[in-house]
């Protein structure tokens with residue numbers, strides 16, 4: 001069942017006040033997020049990722065197109081009861097302490113004081129911020145604010161959570177902890193929608209991703225489908241003669257990088273072994289074979305690079 | 309419930325920004341000065357003298373003090389409250405803060421109304437303290453419990469609410485605290501007083517009908533805090549109030565500006 005559906009969603013911003021010039025932040029963007037999955041949006045700066053989230057939450061108005069969340073049009077506020085949100089560069093009122101931030105946003109989500117109190121305890125423990133609960137947030141570090149922001153986004157036990165750069169400013173251990181929290185939410189049947197620049201991270205936790213560029217959807221699908229196009233092998237060996245080099249290129253379609261290094265692309269392990277046999281028969285010493293998987297990052301760079 | 313949370317957050321913001329503290333400090337100072345004045349010899353003597361003239365004398369004296377108090381508190385509210393509440397909207401609109409607020413299950417109309425209610429209640433409670441205290445001092449000292457003076461709390465709150473609506477609108481459009489303060493001060497201290505005395509001043513200088521029409525036009529559409537003060541004074545002194553038109557037209561102004569604020573806020577992208 002899909003929990004978010006958009007059809008031909010477009011957003012035009014006027015670039016300057018009093019100017020007719022428009023920025024197309026979203027361009028006929030259609031996609032779906034399934035219930036219970038972790039969905040990642042990737043894209044370079046200014047691609048329109050934040051704009052997309054803001055439209056889904058009614059913070060920014062769309063120019064045209066359709067949006068459905070929980071199978072309803074988003075023309076009332078009711079669906080926001082079941083939604084959590086961590087904005088990018090969030091700014092909580094800095095005179096509050098950690099606990100009061102949770103209380104304020106919990107109550108703003110329609111929770112009772114008792115529920116907020118109980119949930120606050122659990123969540124602050126979960127994001128490892130318990131000992132800071134009574135400290136004013138103006139004394140927090142960036143990572144601490146981010147952890148609190150994440151706890152805040154979960155305060156109302158939402159069905160659907162939007163996270164805009166959730167690991168921004170968080171140290172590697174904290175990032176791992178956040179990933180675990182997200183996995184845990186997923187196991188409990190929650191849907192997570194996240195934006196991130198950290199592709200390796202997206203690769204680790206997302207079930208599906210959409211890559212966007214200049215407001216348009218460039219590619220979407222399961223992470224393993226997108227990244228697994230073909231396997232690339234980097235082969236280091238003793239110096240090869242020109243004759244052998246030519247045969248490697250002709251027969252095996254290898255990409256020669258230097259006199260003792262070349263790339264060989266194949267999905268078929270027999271093919272690789274035929275190559276090794278050929279090299280051994282020609283008395284070439286193999287120094288190492290490294291299998292290079294197509295990472296999301298490579299894929300992203302190739303894809304966006306080819307668009308520019 | 310969500311609405312109430314937002315209203316109360318305005319209070320918390322006021323406490324955090326030391327607005328309450330400031331107002332209580334200033335109010336307390338006024339009250340102390342007042343206490344001092346009442347206890348100085350000459351006033352004591354005056355009370356005795358007036359007392360000798362019977363209850364009527366006491367009444368006149370008390371009312372005299374009360375009328376002076378209205379002018380003092382009016383100035384206090386305008387200078388202090390306007391400055392303090394004018395940052396509410398711009399700070400709410402800061403990037404990263406407004407996004408999160410708008411993702412909560414509360415309509416934009418209610419966000420504006422909650423901010424409005426919060427500010428008005430803030431000033432109401434501050435006035436209860438200031439006016440209430442003065443009233444108790446005055447009454448216990450004179451033995452004359454003059455209840456109409458307490459209406460001043462409501463009238464001054466109304467004046468504040470009317471100008472606050474404009475502050476909200478300017479804050480929304482400009483996202484600037486300074487501009488909100490400047491415009492409201494310009495209106496309250498220059499435009500409104502001049503329009504209030506337009507007949508005695510401008511009209512005696514300029515006899516052109518068109519100019520007079522234009523100035524009258526502005527007088528009728530803009531808020532009229534000076535007239536409201538006059539009405540308050542009249543009620544306290546027991547004089548007959550000529551017309552409540554200034555009150556109704558000012559409330560109309562407030563409603564129009566609030567509607568414009570809601571309309572603008574609803575359309576805007578954040």
Ligand SMILES: Nc1ncnc2c1ncn2[C@@H]1O[C@H](COP(=O)(O)OP(=O)(O)OP(=O)(O)O)[C@@H](O)[C@H]1O
Pocket residue numbers: 013014015023024025043044045046047048049050051052088577578
């Ligand atoms: N309020 C606004 N007014 C005008 N233009 C805007 C506004 N917000 C965003 N834009 C423009 O819309 C485009 C998309 O911005 P958006 O913030 O959605 O990008 P993003 O993908 O989130 O980028 P980043 O990775 O840097 O966060 C940009 O060109 C930006 O300049």
Ligand SMILES: [Mg+2]
Pocket residue numbers: 049050051088164
């Ligand atoms: Mg962004």
